[in-house]
Amino acid sequence: MAERSFACEVDDLDDGDTMTVELGGLPVALYRVGDEFYATADTCTHEKWSLGEEGDLDGFEITCTLHNARFDVRDGKALCFPATVDLKRYSTIVEDGRVYVAPAEVSA
Numbered sequence: 001m002a003e004r005s006f007a008c009e010v011d012d013l014d015d016g017d018t019m020t021v022e023l024g025g026l027p028v029a030l031y032r033v034g035d036e037f038y039a040t041a042d043t044c045t046h047e048k049w050s051l052g053e054e055g056d057l058d059g060f061e062i063t064c065t066l067h068n069a070r071f072d073v074r075d076g077k078a079l080c081f082p083a084t085v086d087l088k089r090y091s092t093i094v095e096d097g098r099v100y101v102a103p104a105e106v107s108a
Helices: none
Strands: 005-009 018-023 026-033 036-041 056-058 061-063 070-072 089-095 098-105
Touching (some): 005 018, 005 026, 018 098, 026 098
Antiparallel strands (some): 005 098, 018 026, 026 036, 089 098
């Protein structure tokens, strides 16, 4: 099993909130939808822009506020132009009120 890294406390993110965390020196966007947590690469695949800090989460869709590219946080799929490349997706683990992100990419 891949080693995991602490990302945040469960209570650090409310439903519909996002944040950027570091994972092995790389920025990872963390999203909360209901009681579930999702993680993807933080940088929009269309142009360098932080999804965790600058994105707009609506349900399971994160919108890059720079050019309105949208992605599904569950699988990282690009949903509309100008993005045509999917985001890398990472696994999340919630244990004892803490959220962890696994460093290995999860296959979609």
